[in-house]
Amino acid sequence: MHAHNEILAALAGQPNSGKSTVFNYLTGLHQSIGNFPGVTVSKKEGHYHDGELRIEVVDLPGTYSLTSYSQEERVTRDFLLLEQPEVAVCVVDASNLRRHLFLVFQLLELQIPLVVCLNMMDTAKRRGMNIDVQKLEQELGVPVVPATARTNEGLADLRKTISEVAKRHAHYTESREHHHHSPPAPLAPAPRPRPSPSPLI
Ligand SMILES: Nc1nc2c(ncn2[C@@H]2O[C@H](COP(=O)(O)OP(=O)(O)OP(=O)(O)O)[C@@H](O)[C@H]2O)c(=O)[nH]1
Ligand SMILES: [Mg+2]
Numbered sequence: 494m495h496a497h498n499e500i501l502a503a504l505a506g507q508p509n510s511g512k513s514t515v516f517n518y519l520t521g522l523h524q525s526i527g528n529f530p531g532v533t534v535s536k537k538e539g540h541y542h543d544g545e546l547r548i549e550v551v552d553l554p555g556t557y558s559l560t561s562y563s564q565e566e567r568v569t570r571d572f573l574l575l576e577q578p579e580v581a582v583c584v585v586d587a588s589n590l591r592r593h594l595f596l597v598f599q600l601l602e603l604q605i606p607l608v609v610c611l612n613m614m615d616t617a618k619r620r621g622m623n624i625d626v627q628k629l630e631q632e633l634g635v636p637v638v639p640a641t642a643r644t645n646e647g648l649a650d651l652r653k654t655i656s657e658v659a660k661r662h663a664h665y666t667e668s669r670e671h672h673h674h675s676p677p678a679p680l681a682p683a684p685r686p687r688p689s690p691s692p693l694i
Contacts (some may be wrong), residue, residue, distance in 0.1 A: 499547045500659040501576060503571060505600060506584035507593055508555030511612040513537070515584055516552040516564040519652065529568045543656045551578070559599045573603055573635040579659040582651070584610045587617035587624055587639070597633065606662045607635045608654050 502519075506512045516524075520539025529536045537552040553572060554565035573581060583600050585593035590611075600607050609629075617624060630637045636654050640647030 497557075498545050499549060500575070500580065501549045501578040502580045502655050502659070503549070503551045503553055503573060503576070503578040504583060505553045505573070505596065506610075507557050507586070507596055509643040510555065510584040510586050510593065512552055512555065512584045513609075514581070514623055515610060515612070515640070515648065515651070516550060517646055518642065519548075520550050520650045529572065532564055532568055534564055534568045541652075543652055546656055546659065547577050548655065548659070551576075556596065558596055559603070564596060570603075574599075577605070579662055580608055581605045582608045582610050582636050582655065584612050584642075586613045587611045588613050588622060590617075590622075590624065601633065601635070603615060604648060606658050608651070608658055609633065609635060609637045610647075610651055611637050611639045612642050614639045615643070640649055 504512045504516055516537060516539065519541050521541065523541065524537060524539040527536050527538065528534065529685065534554050540547060540549050540553075542548070551572065553569045556563070556566045556569050559566055559570045576666060581600055581603075583597050585597060597607075597609055611624065611626065611629070614624075624639075626639055628636050636658065638647055638651045638654050640651060
């Protein structure tokens with residue numbers, strides 16, 4: 494692991510999914526605002542500690558996908574590929590799950606350790622939606638943490654999961670200094686998650 498047990502966690506998600514609410518919970522007052530290199534897209538960074546780990550958190554711009562050439566999408570994609578965070582957290586709106594899973598699939602294809610924060614569970618419940626979290630986890634092959642960021646529900650679990658995933662991918666951390674700012678390695682084709690035979694919702 495990195496000499497200072499430092500890991501990088503990137504928060505991705507579609508606009509209005511609750512990324513900044515999650516970011517504020519995680520980092521509290523330890524925040525600063527800058528710009529991503531070469532562009533005017535603002536970059537919020539912060540950090541927190543979990544045991545021996547220091548977690549640097551970046552609140553990425555909201556993007557519906559990583560395919561098109563909007564500045565936000567390019568910034569998000571470049572950040573994930575070049576900085577190689579130990580964990581990417583995709584914050585999704587549980588009450589609009591189908592639409593939000595699109596970005597999750599694209600993040601899976603980047604082959605970065607991923608955690609899905611299934612946010613807005615309050616809204617989903619209010620609308621009578623019953624999401625099978627275990628099944629979603631199995632289908633995606635990554636941890637799914639249900640949360641209601643507005644009331645901090647589930648966010649302690651999210652912290653725990655971020656640390657667990659980061660530790661599991663400690664090889665990332667060991668080589669962080671070498672990988673920093675080096676061009677991304679060619680990506681092997683990612684296994685595409687198969688559509689579920691029975692509905693998740
Ligand atoms: N009902 C509900 N509202 C939430 C929850 N989390 C966040 N919100 C609200 O959703 C809105 C958007 O939250 P943000 O944290 O700003 O979302 P964001 O993803 O950072 O949005 P952009 O940066 O604009 O892409 C705010 O009004 C939040 O208060 C939640 O779990 N439940
Ligand atoms: Mg935001």
